Amino acid sequence: MRRLSDTAVITTNAILALISLATLCYSVYLFLKGPSQCQRFIQDPLIVTASLLFFISSLGLVAALYDSYVIITIYLFLLFLSFILILVLSIFVFLVTNPSAGKAFSGKGDLQNWIRDHFLQGKNWEGIICMADSKTCRFGPRDVHFDDKHLSSVKFGCCRPPVECGFESKNATWWIVPATSTAEITGDCKTWSNTQSQLCYACESCKIGVFKGIRKRWRILLVFNLLVTLLVVLLYSCGCCVRHNNRVPWKRRFF
Incomplete structure (x- = not known):
């Protein structure tokens, strides 16, 4: 079970680190190239998202590879915050892309x-x-x-x-x-x-056309967010197993 948890955390975080690094390189390329107005619109969110994802996935890799109890604890805390953030974002996207749900929630139709x-x-x-x-x-x-x-x-x-x-x-x-x-x-x-x-x-x-286009893409984003939520839950579960396996050596060292 320990090897399985370690392997899942290492493999998944390695893939995420590579994806985020590629995204970060693309964002830097846009910046150096002198982006158009369209590219500037996505440049900053790409840089922020890729940097955070790379940082979190790197923490997971270091924690699993070096059996660090402290780092895996920080990693799990950041994963938990990510889960809350994605969940809130998903609920918000659902409300603003579904007129009936948004009106029912806000009461005045502000969200729709x-x-x-x-x-x-x-x-x-x-x-x-x-x-x-x-x-x-x-x-x-x-x-x-x-x-x-x-x-x-x-x-x-x-x-x-x-x-x-x-x-x-x-x-x-x-x-x-x-x-x-x-x-x-x-x-x-x-x-x-x-x-x-x-x-x-x-x-x-x-x-009106842009509004329909945004709403359609945000609904696709909602599905993507739900898949990411499942991935975060899986990583969190495996990370908890890794943390539990590293807890006994950590206690012996400091107590």
């Missing part, structure tokens, strides 16, 4: 509007519209119909004029007002521009 209020307003929205310097609005062969069945919510809302405008597409990057149109061009229809750096990034339809 959190993503919209936090990401789609002011400086945060300015950070998200870094799509203008990315490949978000490059259309492929499958996007030829330009409808919501073939485009992602972001592309449909930000990279083409709203359907109600009735614009005609000459190609993937150029739309015109039909000669037979008598409707007044207002709202998002007036905001639309064929200029690739503008398109419909300032449109309300773009914000």
Whole structure:
């Protein structure tokens, strides 16, 4: 049982250390390269997350390899804090991505509007519209119909004029007002521009598309968090076994 616990802790933490080190190297590469606005948006969270993960996994490796009772205790404490943090984050993500649950929890609907209020307003929205310097609005062969069945919510809302405008597409990057149109061009229809750096990034339809995209990705994040929670529980259980095995020698040494 002792060998099994040690092997599980060493193997899992070695894999996590390698993953976090690779992520940290990628973050440093972005920093040295001179990141675009989009890359800056993820650079700091990547560095912080990778650094913490590398530190915790390194502690686990050292504790298991050198039978250190003190280090394994610190490692288990950090794992416990990680478990609490991930659990709280998972509950929060569930509430903000499920309108009925968020409204029931907050009573006023504050949580169900959190993503919209936090990401789609002011400086945060300015950070998200870094799509203008990315490949978000490059259309492929499958996007030829330009409808919501073939485009992602972001592309449909930000990279083409709203359907109600009735614009005609000459190609993937150029739309015109039909000669037979008598409707007044207002709202998002007036905001639309064929200029690739503008398109419909300032449109309300773009914000709606980004909102749907964020909510979808956060729901995927929720599933990922649950898997990480199971991994942390497994590591904590194995770590407790390692700590128990190291407890007797530690007592003999100091008492």
